[in-house]
Each structure stands twice: as structure tokens, then as C-alpha cells.
Amino acid sequence: MIRWLLLALGGIVLGGIVHLATIMILPRTATQDAYSRLARSVPVNTVTPVPTPTPRSAPMPFMDPAFASAVCRYDLTQGPLKLSVPVSPAYTSVSFYTRYDVAYYAINDRAAGRRVIELELMTPDQHSQMPEDEDITAADRLIVESPTLTGLITIRALAPEPGLMPTAQRAVAAAKCTQVEMPKDSQIISGPKRGFARAPSSSPAPDSAPRAPASG
Amino acid sequence: MRLLLGSLFALVVAAVVGLGSTYLALSRGATFAPLAIGAWTAWPKTGTVDADPYAQASIARLGRLPTALGDGVSFTASADDKGRPFDGRCDVTLTGVTPAARFWTLTLYAPDGELAPNAVNRYGFTSQEIVRRADGSFEIVVAPRASPGNWLPTGGIERYILVLRLYDTAVGVATKAGREVPMPSIAVGSCP
Numbered sequence: 001m002i003r004w005l006l007l008a009l010g011g012i013v014l015g016g017i018v019h020l021a022t023i024m025i026l027p028r029t030a031t032q033d034a035y036s037r038l039a040r041s042v043p044v045n046t047v048t049p050v051p052t053p054t055p056r057s058a059p060m061p062f063m064d065p066a067f068a069s070a071v072c073r074y075d076l077t078q079g080p081l082k083l084s085v086p087v088s089p090a091y092t093s094v095s096f097y098t099r100y101d102v103a104y105y106a107i108n109d110r111a112a113g114r115r116v117i118e119l120e121l122m123t124p125d126q127h128s129q130m131p132e133d134e135d136i137t138a139a140d141r142l143i144v145e146s147p148t149l150t151g152l153i154t155i156r157a158l159a160p161e162p163g164l165m166p167t168a169q170r171a172v173a174a175a176k177c178t179q180v181e182m183p184k185d186s187q188i189i190s191g192p193k194r195g196f197a198r199a200p201s202s203s204p205a206p207d208s209a210p211r212a213p214a215s216g
Numbered sequence: 217m218r219l220l221l222g223s224l225f226a227l228v229v230a231a232v233v234g235l236g237s238t239y240l241a242l243s244r245g246a247t248f249a250p251l252a253i254g255a256w257t258a259w260p261k262t263g264t265v266d267a268d269p270y271a272q273a274s275i276a277r278l279g280r281l282p283t284a285l286g287d288g289v290s291f292t293a294s295a296d297d298k299g300r301p302f303d304g305r306c307d308v309t310l311t312g313v314t315p316a317a318r319f320w321t322l323t324l325y326a327p328d329g330e331l332a333p334n335a336v337n338r339y340g341f342t343s344q345e346i347v348r349r350a351d352g353s354f355e356i357v358v359a360p361r362a363s364p365g366n367w368l369p370t371g372g373i374e375r376y377i378l379v380l381r382l383y384d385t386a387v388g389v390a391t392k393a394g395r396e397v398p399m400p401s402i403a404v405g406s407c408p
Binding site for chain 1 (some may be wrong): 226227228232237238242243267275278281282286287325327329332333379383384
């Protein structure tokens with residue numbers, strides 16, 4: 001009897017470990033999460049409008065039907081991304097999600113304080129490889145660091161009344177997310193640092209210096 | 217033989233306990249640090265990088281994108297102030313005011329996050345559409361049949377969830393339930 005009780009106790013302890021492990025692994029293995037759903041229909045590094053939800057079809061559950069929205073599914077392996085979002089009359093927001101749907105940054109039109117929200121998205125590696133002088137001259141540049149190489153940006157504009165939905169849809173459709181071109185001008189000082197436009201894992205110093213003058 | 221049977225027993229117990237508790241935790245949406253005000257509950261931390269593993273798992277399982285904290289906060293309610301669950305065949309009344317926010321939206325969802333079909337294609341209200349009283353408070357009637365004033369149709373579905381999203385608001389991780397965050401009160405009224 002005691003033997004079975006001990007076995008049951010051991011089973012419960014092991015069950016606790018199973019519980020924690022499944023909770024931790026689930027976001028990594030889910031195939032129906034928002035990113036995986038959108039990855040099937042949305043091209044990479046461009047802004048794609050997302051239809052407003054209806055009872056019959058919705059791209060994701062729990063979407064706010066009062067908003068016009070668009071997504072940019074990004075991949076930073078080829079270099080940083082530039083995002084520009086024209087502000088709609090009512091309320092516009094830009095939210096950033098990692099590959100595992102964790103929201104890590106969001107900004108709205110008032111916080112941006114301009115007619116167009118302009119942002120640059122890069123990995124921490126790409127950010128640290130940015131030439132310092134460039135960083136200083138563009139002090140008003142808004143740089144967002146992505147914790148993962150891929151992820152989602154959602155651009156949303158509120159239609160306070162149903163009649164204003166077309167205006168909101170036009171505003172999000174005019175948003176742009178574009179891959180930053182590899183800088184071609186070759187300054188000797190910042191030359192070796194220019195490797196940020198390619199994969200951060202490759203060593204940028206030896207191969208970017210000879211290639212930069214050749215291409216530019 | 218006894219060893220084999222014993223370890224098999226322990227493994228079965230482990231699987232039942234482990235997977236069962238995971239299933240329960242995710243289907244109940246149990247996450248830490250809720251901000252509960254009346255019948256409304258929000259998890260502001262879920263919209264940040266500090267989202268706990270339970271929140272991340274439930275987000276991945278549902279396939280939704282959480283409201284980022286820099287964008288807004290979403291409060292959900294599935295029962296009234298007295299704990300009676302919403303029934304789409306009953307009249308439910310929301311009265312009061314919302315915390316300060318630039319905009320808010322109220323949306324009615326089926327429990328799985330789909331919108332509830334109804335004859336007038338109305339799934340919610342924005343703060344600009346609401347008819348208010350002179351003191352700024354409002355009353356919204358969530359009911360299957362048309363009613364005067366702010367009527368939100370249920371479409372007659374049995375169970376539903378109300379989501380109140382505050383956009384560009386000071387309500388966040390540091391907010392404590394109190395007088396500065398007044399949420400509308402909810403009362404289930406007459407049922408046919």
C-alpha cells in the first residue's frame with residue numbers, strides 16, 4: 001500500500017515537471033498561433049492589409065472590429081527595416097510582436113507626435129554595428145530593437161464610426177515597411193562597420209571592406 | 217513485473233496530472249497579476265515582454281495577438297457583478313463610466329473569440345458612437361431584441377464575452393483597482 005502511495009507521489013511530482021515543460025514548450029511548437037496563421041498568407045517584409053473580422057471569417061480571434069489593420073511580417077536576416085505609417089484622423093498605433101507573439105513595443109500617433117510615424121527596426125547586433133556618427137546625426141531617429149530575427153508589426157487605425165472605416169483603411173494601406181538598402185558609399189572609417197546589412201553571424205570586417213568600393 | 221507495473225502506474229499518474237493541469241490552466245486562462253475591477257479583468261503585463269509563460273502559452277494556443285501595453289489595455293468580462301454568467305437570451309445592462317482614455321471600444325465575442333452574428337451587423341461600440349447622459353455616464357443594453365438607446369445585439373448565442381479596450385490610457389501595470397479606474401457596472405436583467 002505504502003509502495004503505491006509513494007509511486008503516486010512520484011507520479012505527481014513528475015506530473016508537475018510535465019506541466020511546466022508543456023507550458024514552456026507550447027509557444028515554440030504551436031502551429032495555430034497568430035504568427036503561423038499569418039505566415040501562410042502574408043508575404044515577408046511588405047505591408048499587407050488584414051480584412052476586418054466578420055462572424056464568418058476572421059484572420060485571428062479577438063480582433064477589434066472597429067479597427068482597420070495591416071501587418072508587416074518581418075525578417076531581419078538581410079538587414080534592418082524601415083517603417084513609415086501615415087497617421088489617420090482618429091487614432092493610429094503600431095505594435096511589434098516577436099516570432100512567438102510577445103508584444104515588445106508599441107507606439108501611437110500621439111506618442112510619435114508627427115503626421116507620419118517613422119521607425120527603424122533592427123536586431124541588437126545590427127544596432128551595435130551602426131556607425132556611431134550616423135547615430136548622432138540622426139538623433140530624432142526612432143530605432144526599435146527586435147529580440148527575434150522574425151516577427152510581426154501590426155498597424156492599426158481606428159474608425160470611430162462605421163462610416164470612417166474607408167479613411168482608416170486608406171491610412172493603413174499607405175503604410176510602408178521596406179528593407180533598408182545596403183549602404184554603398186565607402187567611408188574608410190566606418191567601412192568595416194558596414195556589415196550590419198547582412199547576417200550578423202558572419203564576420204563583417206574582412207569581407208565587407210573590399211566589397212563596398214566595388215559595388216559603389 | 218511489480219517494478220514494471222509500478223513505474224507504469226507512476227508514469228500514467230504523471231501524464232494525467234501534467235497534461236491535465238496544463239489543459240485546465242490554458243482553458244481557464246489562468247495567468248498571474250490580474251487587474252480585476254468589478255466584473256472586469258485585465259492582464260496589462262500580457263502586453264509586454266514580461267508576459268509570464270502561462271500568458272504566452274494561452275496566447276499561442278488561442279492564436280490571438282495581445283494588446284500591446286503602449287497601445288492600450290483590454291478588459292474582459294464573462295459574468296455580471298454578482299457572478300452570473302452572460303446569457304445571450306437575457307438582457308444585460310452596462311452602466312457607468314470608463315477610466316480616462318483617448319478612445320475605447322466595447323466588443324461582444326463568442327467564447328472562442330469569433331464575433332457573434334446578428335441581423336444588424338453590429339459587434340460593438342466605440343466611445344464616439346455612444347449616447348451619453350448629461351453627466352457623461354452611459355447605459356448600454358446587451359440584449360437579443362432591439363431596445364432604444366445603446367443596444368448591442370447578442371444574436372441569441374448562449375454564452376459570450378464582453379471586451380472593453382482602452383486605447384492611449386494611463387491604466388497599466390502599475391494600476392491598482394480603485395476610484396481612479398471606474399469601470400461600468402454590469403447587471404443581468406430579465407430572461408425570457
